[in-house]
Amino acid sequence: MDLDAKLNEEREMAQFLIKKIDRLITRPVRFMEVCGTHTVAIFRAGIRQLLPEKVDLVSGPGCPVCVTPDEYMDKAIAYAQCKDIILTTFGDMLKVPGTRSSLGEAKAAGADIRIVYSSLESLEVAAQHPDKKVVFLAVGFETTAPTAAATVLQAEAQGLKNFYVLSAHKLVPPALRMLINDPEVKVDGFLLPGHVCVITGTKEFGFLTEEYHIPGVVTGFEALDILRSIYRLAKQVNEGAARIENEYGRVVRAQGNPAAWNILRQVYEPADACWRGIGMIPLSGLKVNAKYRHFDIEEVLPIKTEGTAQKTACRCGEVLRGIIKPMDCPLFGKACVPTHAIGPCMVSVEGVCAAWYKYGSGRFTYGK
Amino acid sequence: MENDRITMAHGAGGQQSQELIERIILPAFGNPLLNELHDGAAVTMGNGKIAFTTDSYVVKPLFFAGGNIGKLAVCGTVNDLSMTGAVPRYLSVGLILEEGFPIADLKKIVATMKSAAEEAGIYIVTGDTKVVNKGAADGIFINTAGIGDIITGTNITPKRVTPGMDVILSGYIGDHATAIMAGRHELVLPEEVKTDCAPLCGLTKAMLTAVPEIAVLRDPTRGGIAATLNEIAEQSNTGILLDETTIPVRPAVMGVCEILGFDPLYLANEGKLLAFVDHDKSEKLLDVMHAHTYGRDACIIGTVTKESAGQVGMRTTIGGIRVVDMPIGGQIPRIC
Amino acid sequence: MKGDFCMCLAVPAKVLDIKDSLGVVELSGIQRKVSFMLLPETNVGDYVLVHAGFAIQVIDKKEAEETNALLREMSGLGREVE
Numbered sequence: 001m002d003l004d005a006k007l008n009e010e011r012e013m014a015q016f017l018i019k020k021i022d023r024l025i026t027r028p029v030r031f032m033e034v035c036g037t038h039t040v041a042i043f044r045a046g047i048r049q050l051l052p053e054k055v056d057l058v059s060g061p062g063c064p065v066c067v068t069p070d071e072y073m074d075k076a077i078a079y080a081q082c083k084d085i086i087l088t089t090f091g092d093m094l095k096v097p098g099t100r101s102s103l104g105e106a107k108a109a110g111a112d113i114r115i116v117y118s119s120l121e122s123l124e125v126a127a128q129h130p131d132k133k134v135v136f137l138a139v140g141f142e143t144t145a146p147t148a149a150a151t152v153l154q155a156e157a158q159g160l161k162n163f164y165v166l167s168a169h170k171l172v173p174p175a176l177r178m179l180i181n182d183p184e185v186k187v188d189g190f191l192l193p194g195h196v197c198v199i200t201g202t203k204e205f206g207f208l209t210e211e212y213h214i215p216g217v218v219t220g221f222e223a224l225d226i227l228r229s230i231y232r233l234a235k236q237v238n239e240g241a242a243r244i245e246n247e248y249g250r251v252v253r254a255q256g257n258p259a260a261w262n263i264l265r266q267v268y269e270p271a272d273a274c275w276r277g278i279g280m281i282p283l284s285g286l287k288v289n290a291k292y293r294h295f296d297i298e299e300v301l302p303i304k305t306e307g308t309a310q311k312t313a314c315r316c317g318e319v320l321r322g323i324i325k326p327m328d329c330p331l332f333g334k335a336c337v338p339t340h341a342i343g344p345c346m347v348s349v350e351g352v353c354a355a356w357y358k359y360g361s362g363r364f365t366y367g368k
Numbered sequence: 369m370e371n372d373r374i375t376m377a378h379g380a381g382g383q384q385s386q387e388l389i390e391r392i393i394l395p396a397f398g399n400p401l402l403n404e405l406h407d408g409a410a411v412t413m414g415n416g417k418i419a420f421t422t423d424s425y426v427v428k429p430l431f432f433a434g435g436n437i438g439k440l441a442v443c444g445t446v447n448d449l450s451m452t453g454a455v456p457r458y459l460s461v462g463l464i465l466e467e468g469f470p471i472a473d474l475k476k477i478v479a480t481m482k483s484a485a486e487e488a489g490i491y492i493v494t495g496d497t498k499v500v501n502k503g504a505a506d507g508i509f510i511n512t513a514g515i516g517d518i519i520t521g522t523n524i525t526p527k528r529v530t531p532g533m534d535v536i537l538s539g540y541i542g543d544h545a546t547a548i549m550a551g552r553h554e555l556v557l558p559e560e561v562k563t564d565c566a567p568l569c570g571l572t573k574a575m576l577t578a579v580p581e582i583a584v585l586r587d588p589t590r591g592g593i594a595a596t597l598n599e600i601a602e603q604s605n606t607g608i609l610l611d612e613t614t615i616p617v618r619p620a621v622m623g624v625c626e627i628l629g630f631d632p633l634y635l636a637n638e639g640k641l642l643a644f645v646d647h648d649k650s651e652k653l654l655d656v657m658h659a660h661t662y663g664r665d666a667c668i669i670g671t672v673t674k675e676s677a678g679q680v681g682m683r684t685t686i687g688g689i690r691v692v693d694m695p696i697g698g699q700i701p702r703i704c
Numbered sequence: 705m706k707g708d709f710c711m712c713l714a715v716p717a718k719v720l721d722i723k724d725s726l727g728v729v730e731l732s733g734i735q736r737k738v739s740f741m742l743l744p745e746t747n748v749g750d751y752v753l754v755h756a757g758f759a760i761q762v763i764d765k766k767e768a769e770e771t772n773a774l775l776r777e778m779s780g781l782g783r784e785v786e
Contacts, residue, residue, distance in 0.1 A: 048688075118739075153741070249771060259745075
């Protein structure tokens with residue numbers, strides 16, 4: 001099939017799914033996605049403009065960078081400012097604000113902070129600088145945590161004595177549980193994060209249906225993947241059903257990736273964690289376990305940070321729970337913009353507010 | 369001199385400066401005007417309006433797939449003149465060299481500038497060389513300024529853009545940025561992906577001769593077609609609606625975008641142009657473009673609308689609509 | 705965007721070489737080094753999903769084709785267009 005025919009077919013399939021969704025949904029419903037990449041993909045495909053108004057798509061706390069708390073950033077900055085420490089991190093951490101500063105500002109002031117695309121690059125840096133400590137900022141959900149854990153194991157295998165992690169990993173299921181238990185949050189179905197499920201498998205999310213009777217569909221990242229999932233949710237709502245369905249079968253298996261999960265559990269254990277804008281969620285984070293404690297920079301070199309966050313009119317907490325849309329926050333687009341972010345949702349490229357801001361705040365009436 | 373490096377003396381205006389000019393600059397750029405080696409060049413222009421532009425080049429790395437900073441420096445200024453509706457004629461070249469810069473690299477860069485100048489049909493008639501201490505410049509910075517004769521009968525201004533006009537793109541987007549990023553991130557690219565850096569004056573001259581009514585010509589450099597189209601939409605107070613299925617992007621460029629998290633609409637190009645023209649003139653214009661090396665992949669990518677003035681939107685592959693906003697901040701630093 | 709890649713497979717990276725958990729994949733013509741520590745059973749020639757420099761799952765092409773075929777059938781586009 002040639003490319004033009006393929007594109008036409010995609011458009012027809014999209015139209016078909018939209019029509020079915022429209023027919024199945026007879027009352028206003030709210031579906032929530034909890035993955036920053038989904039937030040962006042929905043905007044890039046222009047899906048909201050195609051869906052009937054009775055289907056409300058909201059974003060949940062799907063951006064691990066955005067929910068990284070002040071205290072963690074303050075620690076990271078403090079470590080970076082040590083003369084014998086090289087910090088390695090993913091790029092989008094640079095702009096996350098701590099109580100007083102950011103990694104980007106620390107870098108401009110001379111701290112040795114290096115951007116990596118893979119945690120393994122940190123090991124190269126560590127090997128090249130045996131006289132320094134190399135600290136990797138281990139941030140991310142279940143998709144990324146195994147990669148950091150594998151890096152720790154690799155460091156051990158290589159006999160590297162100067163590699164450490166500062167963990168801020170978060171887990172998605174406890175966050176969903178918290179959301180559902182929140183009386184202000186009303187969600188009729190979840191678009192489940194496709195790449196998290198690649199690692200965890202679908203069973204981790206069974207509690208949604210078993211305990212709360214809320215449907216969830218594991219979703220991929222192409223436009224048609226997302227529309228198919230919304231269609232599946234619409235169908236379940238119409239039937240009054242609650243199942244976990246997998247619409248990303250090409251990479252998500254029911255049992256996930258056991259090898260990756262085992263590596264994660266070799267190095268990490270669940271711990272209480274603080275989500276910026278939401279607060280403490282029990283057992284929603286990962287910390288280095290006893291066996292690998294010598295790779296945890298906080299154990300090896302405890303560092304004290306002080307600082308109280310300033311009070312602002314930021315309403316990220318409500319945005320992250322899907323209670324309000326970004327435009328409902330008084331700071332959105334005015335005091336809080338991507339180049340000068342006040343709240344976490346605006347900081348990362350995949351943050352809810354940043355995505356809404358970049359993609360026109362949901363406005364667009366061409367052809368309507 | 370080949371194995372030598374630039375020293376502070378080369379920038380001091382004395383004997384070594386003279387040697388640099390005689391052994392490297394003149395052999396490459398030499399022409400009767402430049403050979404005078406006066407403080408400035410006295411040139412003869414056509415009667416009428418003159419186009420005048422300048423740009424500085426700080427790209428990193430200096431050498432990348434398909435080109436180097438020198439080629440950018442010549443083509444960039446040639447293209448800005450071309451987009452103004454002019455035939456480029458004369459360029460000045462200002463070099464700022466870092467102490468220790470390999471002279472062999474300087475020779476390579478200068479040779480590339482010579483080829484680019486020849487292809488563009490322009491003369492480099494005046495220039496300057498300065499040397500700064502090691503660490504004060506990144507190898508080499510180049511400034512070029514250029515003048516050209518504006519083609520009679522043309523009137524390029526966003527104020528002439530009106531609803532119903534077609535938006536034409538001359539070819540594949542993102543090649544230049546991809547070549548730069550591949551160099552920075554050590555990605556191995558397939559052969560056909562390299563900078564698209566090229567002098568477009570031949571193409572624009574053919575286009576303007578055939579269709580002098582073209583309302584706007586602009587080359588989408590930093591910020592990609594997204595930035596350029598947003599600027600035009602605002603300056604013309606019209607809306608622009610693109611069709612995602614028509615925008616040409618090479619698979620390897622899409623691949624780099626996936627890996628590094630970029631959107632091709634925001635990637636810099638150095639050998640492409642956007643043209644705004646009445647719908648009834650599009651076919652003729654496309655024929656002219658297709659007959660030229662740098663326009664063979666030209667196509668219509670969108671239309672100018674009355675609605676949503678000042679904004680750029682795009683109909684997506686599934687038929688939805690997304691906004692294409694101005695890029696925020698520096699996506700890729702030192703891209704040109 | 706116009707291009708020659710298949711949009712259904714979400715940029716699969718083809719495995720060209722693996723040795724001691726480190727390998728090379730190719731994605732739209734670009735080659736990259738990738739770790740296979742999280743996916744030890746991969747074979748050369750497999751298509752994998754890559755995240756942060758690690759292969760995290762093998763792509764089941766058959767599954768992808770089946771999903772697409774099902775959707776085509778449902779939407780009445782059942783015929784293979786030549």
